[in-house]
Amino acid sequence: MTRSRRTLPSLQGTATLGGLTAGQLLRLCHVAGLEPADAETYAGVLLKTLGQAAERPLDLPPPSATFLSDDHTPVEYSLSFQPDGAPALRVLLDPGSTAEGLRRSGRTGLRVIRRMARRWNFTTDRLDELEDLFFPAAPQGPLALWCALELVPGGVPRVKVYLNPAANGPERSAETVREALRRLGHDTAFAALPPADGYPFFALDLGDWDTPRVKVYVRHDNLSAKEASGLSRMDGGPDPAEIEAFFRTASGLHPEAFGAYGDPEARLAGRPALTCHAVTGTETGRPSGFTLHIPVREYARHDGEALARATTLLDSYGMDTAPLWRALAAVTSRRPEDGVGLIAYLALAHQEGRPPRVTAYISAEAYHVRPPVALRQAAVAAAVR
Numbered sequence: 016m017t018r019s020r021r022t023l024p025s026l027q028g029t030a031t032l033g034g035l036t037a038g039q040l041l042r043l044c045h046v047a048g049l050e051p052a053d054a055e056t057y058a059g060v061l062l063k064t065l066g067q068a069a070e071r072p073l074d075l076p077p078p079s080a081t082f083l084s085d086d087h088t089p090v091e092y093s094l095s096f097q098p099d100g101a102p103a104l105r106v107l108l109d110p111g112s113t114a115e116g117l118r119r120s121g122r123t124g125l126r127v128i129r130r131m132a133r134r135w136n137f138t139t140d141r142l143d144e145l146e147d148l149f150f151p152a153a154p155q156g157p158l159a160l161w162c163a164l165e166l167v168p169g170g171v172p173r174v175k176v177y178l179n180p181a182a183n184g185p186e187r188s189a190e191t192v193r194e195a196l197r198r199l200g201h202d203t204a205f206a207a208l209p210p211a212d213g214y215p216f217f218a219l220d221l222g223d224w225d226t227p228r229v230k231v232y233v234r235h236d237n238l239s240a241k242e243a244s245g246l247s248r249m250d251g252g253p254d255p256a257e258i259e260a261f262f263r264t265a266s267g268l269h270p271e272a273f274g275a276y277g278d279p280e281a282r283l284a285g286r287p288a289l290t291c292h293a294v295t296g297t298e299t300g301r302p303s304g305f306t307l308h309i310p311v312r313e314y315a316r317h318d319g320e321a322l323a324r325a326t327t328l329l330d331s332y333g334m335d336t337a338p339l340w341r342a343l344a345a346v347t348s349r350r351p352e353d354g355v356g357l358i359a360y361l362a363l364a365h366q367e368g369r370p371p372r373v374t375a376y377i378s379a380e381a382y383h384v385r386p387p388v389a390l391r392q393a394a395v396a397a398a399v400r
Protein backbone atom coordinates (compact mmCIF):
# COMPACT_ATOMS: atom_id res chain seq x y z
CA MET A 16 0.00 0.00 0.00
CA THR A 17 2.60 2.49 1.12
CA ARG A 18 4.95 1.46 -1.63
CA SER A 19 2.42 1.79 -4.43
CA ARG A 20 1.46 5.19 -3.09
CA ARG A 21 5.02 6.39 -3.35
CA THR A 22 5.92 4.78 -6.64
CA LEU A 23 2.74 5.23 -8.63
CA PRO A 24 1.54 8.72 -7.85
CA SER A 25 0.82 9.59 -11.44
CA LEU A 26 -1.18 6.43 -12.02
CA GLN A 27 -3.51 6.53 -9.05
CA GLY A 28 -3.27 10.10 -7.85
CA THR A 29 -2.31 10.83 -4.29
CA ALA A 30 -3.88 8.53 -1.73
CA THR A 31 -5.66 10.73 0.78
CA LEU A 32 -7.16 10.26 4.22
CA GLY A 33 -10.59 10.94 2.76
CA GLY A 34 -10.08 8.50 -0.09
CA LEU A 35 -8.99 5.73 2.24
CA THR A 36 -11.70 6.21 4.85
CA ALA A 37 -14.51 6.80 2.34
CA GLY A 38 -13.55 3.49 0.70
CA GLN A 39 -13.56 1.75 4.09
CA LEU A 40 -16.94 3.24 4.89
CA LEU A 41 -18.51 2.22 1.56
CA ARG A 42 -17.42 -1.38 2.15
CA LEU A 43 -18.59 -1.31 5.78
CA CYS A 44 -22.00 0.01 4.68
CA HIS A 45 -22.28 -3.02 2.42
CA VAL A 46 -21.40 -5.32 5.35
CA ALA A 47 -24.06 -3.60 7.46
CA GLY A 48 -26.68 -4.21 4.75
CA LEU A 49 -27.17 -0.56 3.74
CA GLU A 50 -28.31 0.28 0.21
CA PRO A 51 -25.62 1.53 -2.19
CA ALA A 52 -27.36 4.92 -2.41
CA ASP A 53 -27.19 5.32 1.38
CA ALA A 54 -23.56 4.19 1.37
CA GLU A 55 -22.71 6.89 -1.20
CA THR A 56 -24.54 9.50 0.85
CA TYR A 57 -22.70 8.50 4.01
CA ALA A 58 -19.30 8.45 2.31
CA GLY A 59 -20.06 12.03 1.24
CA VAL A 60 -21.03 12.94 4.80
CA LEU A 61 -17.78 11.48 6.10
CA LEU A 62 -15.73 13.55 3.64
CA LYS A 63 -17.63 16.72 4.41
CA THR A 64 -17.30 16.20 8.16
CA LEU A 65 -13.55 15.63 7.90
CA GLY A 66 -13.23 18.93 6.04
CA GLN A 67 -9.72 19.73 4.89
CA ALA A 68 -8.36 16.58 6.52
CA ALA A 69 -10.10 14.57 3.79
CA GLU A 70 -7.77 15.93 1.10
CA ARG A 71 -4.67 15.32 3.13
CA PRO A 72 -2.20 12.97 1.43
CA LEU A 73 -1.66 9.85 3.51
CA ASP A 74 2.08 10.17 3.39
CA LEU A 75 1.87 13.35 5.47
CA PRO A 76 1.59 12.86 9.24
CA PRO A 77 -1.91 12.72 10.78
CA PRO A 78 -3.71 16.09 10.82
CA SER A 79 -3.56 16.23 14.62
CA ALA A 80 -2.40 14.21 17.60
CA THR A 81 -6.00 13.26 18.40
CA PHE A 82 -6.45 10.32 20.77
CA LEU A 83 -9.64 9.39 18.96
CA SER A 84 -7.59 6.46 17.71
CA ASP A 85 -4.14 5.16 18.63
CA ASP A 86 -2.52 6.12 15.30
CA HIS A 87 -4.28 9.53 15.34
CA THR A 88 -6.63 8.78 12.45
CA PRO A 89 -9.57 11.11 13.16
CA VAL A 90 -12.00 8.30 12.22
CA GLU A 91 -13.11 5.11 14.00
CA TYR A 92 -15.90 2.71 13.06
CA SER A 93 -18.11 0.58 15.24
CA LEU A 94 -20.54 -2.24 14.65
CA SER A 95 -23.24 -2.68 17.23
CA PHE A 96 -24.75 -6.15 17.22
CA GLN A 97 -28.24 -7.14 18.25
CA PRO A 98 -29.73 -10.61 18.42
CA ASP A 99 -31.83 -10.02 15.29
CA GLY A 100 -30.87 -8.41 12.04
CA ALA A 101 -27.77 -6.73 10.70
CA PRO A 102 -25.47 -4.84 13.06
CA ALA A 103 -25.75 -1.05 13.20
CA LEU A 104 -22.78 0.78 11.70
CA ARG A 105 -21.48 3.93 13.30
CA VAL A 106 -18.54 6.19 12.59
CA LEU A 107 -16.78 8.42 15.12
CA LEU A 108 -15.10 11.54 13.74
CA ASP A 109 -13.07 14.53 14.85
CA PRO A 110 -14.42 17.34 12.67
CA GLY A 111 -11.84 19.82 13.98
CA SER A 112 -8.72 17.78 13.31
CA THR A 113 -7.06 20.34 11.04
CA ALA A 114 -7.81 23.31 13.28
CA GLU A 115 -4.93 24.86 15.20
CA GLY A 116 -5.47 24.25 18.91
CA LEU A 117 -8.41 23.09 21.03
CA ARG A 118 -10.30 26.35 20.92
CA ARG A 119 -10.43 26.48 17.14
CA SER A 120 -11.04 22.77 16.92
CA GLY A 121 -14.09 23.22 19.12
CA ARG A 122 -15.38 26.16 17.05
CA THR A 123 -15.03 24.07 13.89
CA GLY A 124 -16.77 21.13 15.55
CA LEU A 125 -19.71 23.30 16.60
CA ARG A 126 -19.99 24.75 13.10
CA VAL A 127 -20.03 21.26 11.58
CA ILE A 128 -22.73 20.05 13.99
CA ARG A 129 -24.88 23.13 13.30
CA ARG A 130 -24.51 22.57 9.57
CA MET A 131 -25.71 18.98 10.08
CA ALA A 132 -28.65 20.30 12.12
CA ARG A 133 -29.69 22.55 9.23
CA ARG A 134 -29.24 19.82 6.66
CA TRP A 135 -31.20 17.19 8.59
CA ASN A 136 -33.52 19.56 10.34
CA PHE A 137 -32.85 18.83 13.99
CA THR A 138 -32.38 21.18 16.88
CA THR A 139 -29.13 21.86 18.69
CA ASP A 140 -30.91 23.38 21.71
CA ARG A 141 -29.34 21.05 24.22
CA LEU A 142 -25.88 21.62 22.83
CA ASP A 143 -26.40 25.39 22.77
CA GLU A 144 -27.39 25.17 26.43
CA LEU A 145 -23.93 23.76 27.25
CA GLU A 146 -21.75 25.79 24.90
CA ASP A 147 -20.18 28.14 27.46
CA LEU A 148 -19.48 25.21 29.78
CA PHE A 149 -17.62 22.99 27.30
CA PHE A 150 -16.13 25.68 25.07
CA PRO A 151 -14.45 28.20 27.38
CA ALA A 152 -12.03 30.81 26.07
CA ALA A 153 -8.98 28.73 27.01
CA PRO A 154 -10.06 25.10 26.90
CA GLN A 155 -7.93 22.34 28.42
CA GLY A 156 -7.92 18.58 28.08
CA PRO A 157 -7.51 16.00 25.36
CA LEU A 158 -10.34 16.83 22.92
CA ALA A 159 -12.71 19.61 21.91
CA LEU A 160 -15.65 17.97 20.16
CA TRP A 161 -16.15 14.64 18.41
CA CYS A 162 -19.22 13.40 16.67
CA ALA A 163 -20.54 9.94 15.97
CA LEU A 164 -22.99 9.18 13.20
CA GLU A 165 -25.22 6.14 13.34
CA LEU A 166 -25.67 5.19 9.71
CA VAL A 167 -29.26 4.04 9.58
CA PRO A 168 -31.13 3.18 6.35
CA GLY A 169 -32.49 6.25 4.56
CA GLY A 170 -29.41 8.44 4.32
CA VAL A 171 -30.07 10.58 7.41
CA PRO A 172 -27.74 9.57 10.24
CA ARG A 173 -28.45 9.82 13.93
CA VAL A 174 -25.96 12.25 15.44
CA LYS A 175 -24.13 12.03 18.75
CA VAL A 176 -21.84 14.74 20.06
CA TYR A 177 -18.96 14.05 22.47
CA LEU A 178 -17.82 16.87 24.71
CA ASN A 179 -14.85 17.24 27.01
CA PRO A 180 -15.55 17.44 30.77
CA ALA A 181 -11.93 18.57 31.35
CA ALA A 182 -12.46 21.71 29.25
CA ASN A 183 -12.31 23.87 32.40
CA GLY A 184 -9.41 21.87 33.81
CA PRO A 185 -9.28 18.19 34.73
CA GLU A 186 -9.77 19.01 38.39
CA ARG A 187 -13.14 20.54 37.52
CA SER A 188 -14.40 17.63 35.38
CA ALA A 189 -16.82 16.33 38.00
CA GLU A 190 -18.27 19.80 38.57
CA THR A 191 -18.60 20.36 34.82
CA VAL A 192 -20.48 17.07 34.39
CA ARG A 193 -22.74 17.84 37.34
CA GLU A 194 -23.55 21.29 35.99
CA ALA A 195 -24.18 19.98 32.45
CA LEU A 196 -26.60 17.37 33.79
CA ARG A 197 -28.33 20.01 35.89
CA ARG A 198 -28.78 22.35 32.91
CA LEU A 199 -30.39 19.55 30.93
CA GLY A 200 -32.90 18.93 33.71
CA HIS A 201 -31.21 15.94 35.30
CA ASP A 202 -30.59 17.52 38.67
CA THR A 203 -30.09 14.32 40.62
CA ALA A 204 -28.38 12.23 37.93
CA PHE A 205 -24.84 13.04 39.01
CA ALA A 206 -25.38 11.69 42.52
CA ALA A 207 -26.48 8.37 41.01
CA LEU A 208 -23.18 7.76 39.16
CA PRO A 209 -20.69 5.18 40.45
CA PRO A 210 -17.29 6.13 41.88
CA ALA A 211 -15.05 7.54 39.14
CA ASP A 212 -11.35 7.97 38.44
CA GLY A 213 -12.26 10.48 35.76
CA TYR A 214 -14.94 11.62 33.33
CA PRO A 215 -13.48 11.31 29.82
CA PHE A 216 -16.61 12.25 27.81
CA PHE A 217 -20.03 13.83 28.10
CA ALA A 218 -22.25 12.89 25.15
CA LEU A 219 -25.56 14.05 23.72
CA ASP A 220 -27.88 12.45 21.19
CA LEU A 221 -29.10 15.05 18.70
CA GLY A 222 -31.68 14.59 15.98
CA ASP A 223 -34.25 11.92 15.37
CA TRP A 224 -33.86 9.49 18.27
CA ASP A 225 -36.77 7.70 19.97
CA THR A 226 -35.39 8.67 23.34
CA PRO A 227 -32.44 11.07 23.09
CA ARG A 228 -29.89 10.30 25.76
CA VAL A 229 -27.34 12.21 27.73
CA LYS A 230 -24.38 9.96 28.42
CA VAL A 231 -21.68 10.27 31.03
CA TYR A 232 -18.50 8.24 30.52
CA VAL A 233 -16.68 7.20 33.67
CA ARG A 234 -13.09 5.94 33.90
CA HIS A 235 -12.18 3.08 36.26
CA ASP A 236 -8.49 2.48 36.93
CA ASN A 237 -7.33 -1.01 37.92
CA LEU A 238 -10.78 -2.46 37.58
CA SER A 239 -11.53 -6.11 38.40
CA ALA A 240 -14.35 -8.19 36.96
CA LYS A 241 -16.08 -8.29 40.33
CA GLU A 242 -15.95 -4.53 40.70
CA ALA A 243 -17.18 -4.04 37.13
CA SER A 244 -20.22 -6.14 37.93
CA GLY A 245 -21.30 -3.59 40.53
CA LEU A 246 -21.06 -0.43 38.42
CA SER A 247 -24.48 -0.30 36.77
CA ARG A 248 -26.84 2.22 38.33
CA MET A 249 -29.88 1.32 36.19
CA ASP A 250 -33.12 0.36 37.86
CA GLY A 251 -33.41 -3.36 37.26
CA GLY A 252 -30.13 -3.31 35.36
CA PRO A 253 -28.09 -6.22 34.07
CA ASP A 254 -27.29 -9.29 36.10
CA PRO A 255 -23.89 -8.72 37.76
CA ALA A 256 -22.82 -12.21 36.65
CA GLU A 257 -23.39 -11.20 33.02
CA ILE A 258 -21.20 -8.11 33.35
CA GLU A 259 -18.52 -10.11 35.10
CA ALA A 260 -18.52 -12.76 32.37
CA PHE A 261 -18.29 -10.12 29.63
CA PHE A 262 -15.40 -8.42 31.43
CA ARG A 263 -13.46 -11.67 31.76
CA THR A 264 -13.98 -12.81 28.20
CA ALA A 265 -13.26 -9.43 26.61
CA SER A 266 -10.16 -8.75 28.69
CA GLY A 267 -8.84 -12.32 28.67
CA LEU A 268 -8.59 -12.23 32.46
CA HIS A 269 -10.16 -15.58 33.25
CA PRO A 270 -9.14 -17.35 36.40
CA GLU A 271 -8.44 -20.36 34.15
CA ALA A 272 -6.21 -18.32 31.87
CA PHE A 273 -3.96 -17.67 34.81
CA GLY A 274 -3.92 -21.26 35.93
CA ALA A 275 -1.98 -22.02 39.03
CA TYR A 276 -0.20 -18.68 38.79
CA GLY A 277 -3.35 -16.75 38.28
CA ASP A 278 -5.42 -14.50 40.34
CA PRO A 279 -9.17 -14.52 39.88
CA GLU A 280 -9.19 -10.92 41.01
CA ALA A 281 -6.93 -9.81 38.17
CA ARG A 282 -7.24 -6.13 37.32
CA LEU A 283 -6.93 -4.06 34.15
CA ALA A 284 -3.74 -2.32 35.20
CA GLY A 285 -3.03 -0.71 31.84
CA ARG A 286 -5.43 1.30 29.74
CA PRO A 287 -8.59 1.54 31.86
CA ALA A 288 -12.09 0.22 31.34
CA LEU A 289 -14.84 2.81 30.95
CA THR A 290 -18.50 2.70 31.80
CA CYS A 291 -21.17 4.82 30.22
CA HIS A 292 -24.34 5.85 32.00
CA ALA A 293 -27.27 6.98 29.85
CA VAL A 294 -29.84 9.36 31.26
CA THR A 295 -33.14 9.81 29.45
CA GLY A 296 -36.18 10.70 31.54
CA THR A 297 -36.01 13.11 34.43
CA GLU A 298 -38.37 11.20 36.73
CA THR A 299 -36.26 8.72 38.64
CA GLY A 300 -32.87 10.43 38.42
CA ARG A 301 -31.42 6.99 37.74
CA PRO A 302 -29.71 6.10 34.49
CA SER A 303 -31.68 4.07 31.94
CA GLY A 304 -28.61 2.63 30.27
CA PHE A 305 -25.29 1.05 31.22
CA THR A 306 -22.37 0.18 28.96
CA LEU A 307 -19.07 -1.45 29.86
CA HIS A 308 -16.19 -0.67 27.49
CA ILE A 309 -13.13 -2.92 27.56
CA PRO A 310 -10.04 -1.68 25.65
CA VAL A 311 -9.37 -5.17 24.33
CA ARG A 312 -6.34 -4.01 22.31
CA GLU A 313 -4.39 -3.42 25.48
CA TYR A 314 -4.97 -6.94 26.75
CA ALA A 315 -4.48 -9.01 23.62
CA ARG A 316 -1.31 -10.01 21.82
CA HIS A 317 -2.80 -9.52 18.38
CA ASP A 318 -6.15 -8.95 16.72
CA GLY A 319 -6.60 -12.67 16.11
CA GLU A 320 -6.98 -12.97 19.86
CA ALA A 321 -9.29 -9.93 20.07
CA LEU A 322 -11.38 -11.33 17.24
CA ALA A 323 -11.65 -14.71 18.94
CA ARG A 324 -12.92 -13.04 22.11
CA ALA A 325 -15.40 -10.97 20.14
CA THR A 326 -16.60 -14.10 18.38
CA THR A 327 -17.08 -15.93 21.68
CA LEU A 328 -19.09 -13.02 23.05
CA LEU A 329 -21.26 -12.60 19.96
CA ASP A 330 -21.92 -16.36 19.92
CA SER A 331 -22.94 -16.34 23.55
CA TYR A 332 -25.53 -13.65 22.80
CA GLY A 333 -26.81 -15.48 19.73
CA MET A 334 -25.51 -12.77 17.39
CA ASP A 335 -24.17 -13.36 13.88
CA THR A 336 -20.38 -13.16 13.88
CA ALA A 337 -19.93 -13.05 10.09
CA PRO A 338 -20.37 -9.28 9.77
CA LEU A 339 -17.47 -8.68 12.17
CA TRP A 340 -15.10 -10.81 10.12
CA ARG A 341 -16.28 -9.11 6.95
CA ALA A 342 -15.92 -5.70 8.58
CA LEU A 343 -12.25 -6.29 9.38
CA ALA A 344 -11.66 -7.29 5.77
CA ALA A 345 -13.48 -4.13 4.69
CA VAL A 346 -10.99 -1.87 6.49
CA THR A 347 -7.70 -3.71 5.96
CA SER A 348 -6.07 -6.43 3.96
CA ARG A 349 -3.68 -7.37 6.76
CA ARG A 350 -4.27 -10.55 8.75
CA PRO A 351 -5.60 -10.01 12.27
CA GLU A 352 -2.55 -11.83 13.68
CA ASP A 353 -0.20 -9.31 12.08
CA GLY A 354 -1.02 -6.41 14.37
CA VAL A 355 -2.95 -5.33 17.41
CA GLY A 356 -5.44 -2.48 17.71
CA LEU A 357 -7.75 -3.10 14.78
CA ILE A 358 -10.41 -3.98 17.36
CA ALA A 359 -10.00 -1.12 19.82
CA TYR A 360 -12.78 -1.81 22.29
CA LEU A 361 -15.44 -4.41 22.97
CA ALA A 362 -18.51 -3.11 24.74
CA LEU A 363 -21.68 -4.51 26.26
CA ALA A 364 -24.61 -2.08 26.27
CA HIS A 365 -27.80 -2.38 28.24
CA GLN A 366 -30.63 0.08 27.63
CA GLU A 367 -34.05 -0.13 29.27
CA GLY A 368 -36.60 -1.79 27.05
CA ARG A 369 -34.07 -3.10 24.55
CA PRO A 370 -32.11 -6.34 24.27
CA PRO A 371 -28.41 -6.07 25.16
CA ARG A 372 -26.01 -5.07 22.38
CA VAL A 373 -22.39 -6.06 21.84
CA THR A 374 -20.28 -3.44 20.08
CA ALA A 375 -16.90 -3.77 18.40
CA TYR A 376 -14.92 -0.58 17.72
CA ILE A 377 -12.81 -0.90 14.59
CA SER A 378 -9.77 1.25 13.81
CA ALA A 379 -9.10 2.75 10.42
CA GLU A 380 -5.32 2.28 10.79
CA ALA A 381 -4.72 4.97 8.20
CA TYR A 382 -1.28 5.80 9.58
CA HIS A 383 0.08 2.95 11.63
CA VAL A 384 -0.40 -0.68 12.55
CA ARG A 385 0.82 -1.57 16.02
CA PRO A 386 2.90 -4.77 15.78
CA PRO A 387 1.72 -7.80 17.72
CA VAL A 388 3.23 -8.14 21.19
CA ALA A 389 4.64 -11.13 22.98
CA LEU A 390 2.67 -10.79 26.17
CA ARG A 391 1.21 -7.74 27.75
CA GLN A 392 2.96 -8.42 31.00
CA ALA A 393 2.95 -4.80 32.01
CA ALA A 394 -0.78 -4.47 31.62
CA VAL A 395 -1.68 -7.69 33.33
CA ALA A 396 1.10 -7.62 35.90
CA ALA A 397 -0.61 -5.71 38.63
CA ALA A 398 -3.09 -8.52 38.46
CA VAL A 399 -2.32 -8.67 42.13
CA ARG A 400 -4.18 -6.46 44.54
Ligand code: TRP
Nearest residue numbers: 082083084085091289308360376
Ligand atom coordinates in the same frame (compact mmCIF):
# COMPACT_ATOMS: atom_id res chain seq x y z
N1 TRP B 1 -9.29 6.25 21.55
C1 TRP B 1 -9.86 6.78 22.76
C2 TRP B 1 -9.78 5.74 23.88
O1 TRP B 1 -9.28 4.69 23.66
C3 TRP B 1 -11.28 7.29 22.60
C4 TRP B 1 -12.24 6.29 22.07
C5 TRP B 1 -12.41 6.00 20.77
C6 TRP B 1 -13.13 5.48 22.80
N2 TRP B 1 -13.38 5.05 20.63
C7 TRP B 1 -13.83 4.71 21.85
C8 TRP B 1 -13.42 5.32 24.16
C9 TRP B 1 -14.79 3.76 22.24
C10 TRP B 1 -14.37 4.38 24.55
C11 TRP B 1 -15.05 3.61 23.58
O2 TRP B 1 -10.19 6.00 24.99
